Amino acid sequence: MAQMTDTRVPAVTLAAKGHFRLDLWGVLALIGAVLLVVAYFMPLWHMTLKAPQYPNDLVLTAYGTTMEGDLLEINTLNHYAGVKAIDPDTVLELKAFPFLLFAFVAVVVAAALVRKRMLRAAVILVAWGFPLGLLVDLQYWLYTYGHDLNEEAPLYPGPFTPKVLGRTKVVNFHSETMVSTGFWLMIAVALMVTIGPWLLRFLRASWSNTGTTKTVAGAAAAIALLLVVRPGATPAVHASGDLAAMIAAAEPGSTVTVPAGTYEGPVVIDKSITLEGAGWPVIDGRRQGDVVKIAAEGVTLRGFVIQGSAREVSDEPTGIRVNGDHAVIEGNRLRDVLYGITLQESDGHTVRFNDVQSVLEFPAERRGHALYLYYTNDNILSDNMISFAKDGVFINFSHHNEIERNLVTDLRYGIHFMYADDNRMIDNRFWNNLTGGSIMYSKDLYFEGNEFSHNRSIASGYGVLFKDVDNVELVNNQIHHNRLGLTMEGAPITPGAFVRLRDNLIGYNDIALFLSTTVGAEFSGNTFTGNLRQVDTKGGSLEHHNKWQVDGRGNYWDDYRGYDANGDGTGDIEYRYRSAFSELVQRDESLKAYSFTPAQTAVDLAARWFPAYKYAPTVVDRAPLMKPTVRLASPSESSSLVVVLALLALTAIPAAGLGYARIGFGRGA
Numbered sequence: 001m002a003q004m005t006d007t008r009v010p011a012v013t014l015a016a017k018g019h020f021r022l023d024l025w026g027v028l029a030l031i032g033a034v035l036l037v038v039a040y041f042m043p044l045w046h047m048t049l050k051a052p053q054y055p056n057d058l059v060l061t062a063y064g065t066t067m068e069g070d071l072l073e074i075n076t077l078n079h080y081a082g083v084k085a086i087d088p089d090t091v092l093e094l095k096a097f098p099f100l101l102f103a104f105v106a107v108v109v110a111a112a113l114v115r116k117r118m119l120r121a122a123v124i125l126v127a128w129g130f131p132l133g134l135l136v137d138l139q140y141w142l143y144t145y146g147h148d149l150n151e152e153a154p155l156y157p158g159p160f161t162p163k164v165l166g167r168t169k170v171v172n173f174h175s176e177t178m179v180s181t182g183f184w185l186m187i188a189v190a191l192m193v194t195i196g197p198w199l200l201r202f203l204r205a206s207w208s209n210t211g212t213t214k215t216v217a218g219a220a221a222a223i224a225l226l227l228v229v230r231p232g233a234t235p236a237v238h239a240s241g242d243l244a245a246m247i248a249a250a251e252p253g254s255t256v257t258v259p260a261g262t263y264e265g266p267v268v269i270d271k272s273i274t275l276e277g278a279g280w281p282v283i284d285g286r287r288q289g290d291v292v293k294i295a296a297e298g299v300t301l302r303g304f305v306i307q308g309s310a311r312e313v314s315d316e317p318t319g320i321r322v323n324g325d326h327a328v329i330e331g332n333r334l335r336d337v338l339y340g341i342t343l344q345e346s347d348g349h350t351v352r353f354n355d356v357q358s359v360l361e362f363p364a365e366r367r368g369h370a371l372y373l374y375y376t377n378d379n380i381l382s383d384n385m386i387s388f389a390k391d392g393v394f395i396n397f398s399h400h401n402e403i404e405r406n407l408v409t410d411l412r413y414g415i416h417f418m419y420a421d422d423n424r425m426i427d428n429r430f431w432n433n434l435t436g437g438s439i440m441y442s443k444d445l446y447f448e449g450n451e452f453s454h455n456r457s458i459a460s461g462y463g464v465l466f467k468d469v470d471n472v473e474l475v476n477n478q479i480h481h482n483r484l485g486l487t488m489e490g491a492p493i494t495p496g497a498f499v500r501l502r503d504n505l506i507g508y509n510d511i512a513l514f515l516s517t518t519v520g521a522e523f524s525g526n527t528f529t530g531n532l533r534q535v536d537t538k539g540g541s542l543e544h545h546n547k548w549q550v551d552g553r554g555n556y557w558d559d560y561r562g563y564d565a566n567g568d569g570t571g572d573i574e575y576r577y578r579s580a581f582s583e584l585v586q587r588d589e590s591l592k593a594y595s596f597t598p599a600q601t602a603v604d605l606a607a608r609w610f611p612a613y614k615y616a617p618t619v620v621d622r623a624p625l626m627k628p629t630v631r632l633a634s635p636s637e638s639s640s641l642v643v644v645l646a647l648l649a650l651t652a653i654p655a656a657g658l659g660y661a662r663i664g665f666g667r668g669a
């Protein structure tokens with residue numbers, strides 16, 4: 001497949017083995033890991049104690065592993081005030097700090113390389129937990145030490161609560177506390193992994209949009225415009241000729257910066273130029289055909305609000321129609337357009353960082369596709385936000401495309417393949433659609449790291465549907481909380497072809513697998529958990545049609561009741577799945593009305609308990625796994641995960657703060 005270079009955001013691609021590729025977040029995370037190491041050697045918190053008898057003040061500085069300053073004098077004051085003495089050698093948190101910090105550094109590095117969404121989310125949460133949890137624990141222990149006093153002490157001051165930040169007066173002492181360099185480095189790391197990529201892209205776009213002088217004042221103006229001008233706002237109204245004149249006057253290969261305002265469409269770009277918007281200028285098609293048409297090779301379009309295409313379905317009007325090769329469509333917002341971005345009979349495009357919606361008042365079936373590929377090859381579709389269209393990504397007679405890191409929600413099909421070969425889907429998220437993915441009449445497809453979830457339409461509700469496909473691999477995807485997790489028919493359709501599913505999570509669906517007798521897939525290392533039914537079939541038993549273990553490695557089934565006597569991680573007896581209810585439904589479709597009711601449960605239990613009611617198994621896994629290969633932060637578990645991570649951030653990781661807090665009580669005595 002042709003590779004295209006990301007010219008918008010700096011990125012690093014590692015030519016190492018495996019699937020490690022550094023994106024912008026990964027680069028910032030690695031820089032953050034270095035800053036965390038630097039923070040290890042820097043002070044995190046300090047206190048200055050002022051009193052008449054100490055004209056030079058008393059100062060104490062807390063590091064991750066030690067304390068420096070006037071500790072002896074502070075402990076003396078603690079003694080007379082009834083506050084416990086501070087002994088750094090007995091502070092367990094100071095000893096644990098290096099291990100906790102460098103463990104977090106390792107996790108940050110891993111998240112940068114592996115590019116797993118949940119791992120990165122955990123990194124962001126813990127990155128904030130480090131500094132903020134430190135402050136919470138400091139204040140807690142300041143309160144505890146200020147109230148756990150020896151009332152017989154000579155200078156007993158009564159209960160008090162020093163502030164973790166700011167100034168506190170106790171008797172004739174004034175304590176001034178503030179975080180220090182190491183703490184601010186941690187805050188910088190948290191900001192980098194949270195908003196760093198967005199901020200850099202924004203600054204780069206602002207810099208590019210300030211004109212040839214690229215002054216700081218220009219950048220400030222661009223930022224002000226971004227904050228003030230909302231999509232649809234009209235600070236100035238320009239005729240269509242204004243924009244057409246800019247394009248006509250531009251030399252091929254030049255950059256045209258379009259100021260904020262509303263420009264009338266339709267607009268045709270018929271030469272190789274870069275058209276950049278400054279302050280989100282609006283191109284309004286006035287419901288007359290396509291809003292923007294790219295008819296030349298090598299055009300770049302970025303930074304615009306595109307709105308107001310025609311609405312006649314038969315003409316397939318679109319926000320941006322691309323007919324010239326090697327276009328770059330990035331950082332645009334498309335609203336109130338029937339179709340979003342159409343790539344048609346041209347090749348080698350990059351479509352990224354766009355926000356696409358169709359006509360909101362139309363029902364899903366009346367809208368057009370957000371990204372529509374028709375007879376176009378070798379494209380990259382990445383980091384787009386897609387919602388409220390018919391199909392999020394519709395690929396028809398188009399091959400050798402990369403679809404990466406897109407968020408697709410609230411439409412009919414998240415992704416729809418028709419006669420589309422040799423395409424790769426990496427790290428996309430399709431949720432809350434009628435169907436997550438419908439993959440039909442295509443071959444040589446690769447899916448990795450995608451999420452198909454919460455697609456629960458009664459009419460379809462597929463997480464993913466595969467129909468008449470060949471040579472398909474699904475690796476490490478998450479298919480959960482759908483009506484039907486994975487539906488397969490004609491998979492593969494050609495003798496000698498394959499469909500392989502490895503290390504995926506298929507969980508919390510009404511039915512995990514809905515398979516036809518035309519399915520001959522290979523399943524290994526997958527985790528089936530939380531499903532109401534594991535497998536339903538159409539056309540009879542599938543016991544021998546599919547391969548449920550590969551090279552002695554089967555799958556994890558949460559209803560497996562076997563054992564592992566030799567401790568090799570594989571069950572010593574085979575896993576068999578039978579569903580008597582499914583058999584009855586095949587005989588009489590009207591029995592579907594009892595699906596997921598006590599009646600279904602009773603029938604399936606009877607088939608287990610009484611041999612007379614046993615039916616042929618639909619699954620025979622001769623090497624079932626004893627432990628799941630992957631876990632899911634599903635809605636049913638997400639609250640627990642948040643609690644666990646919060647406790648980790650507020651207790652374990654900033655535990656060194658307990659030691660610092662003890663210092664503070666001494667200072668405030």
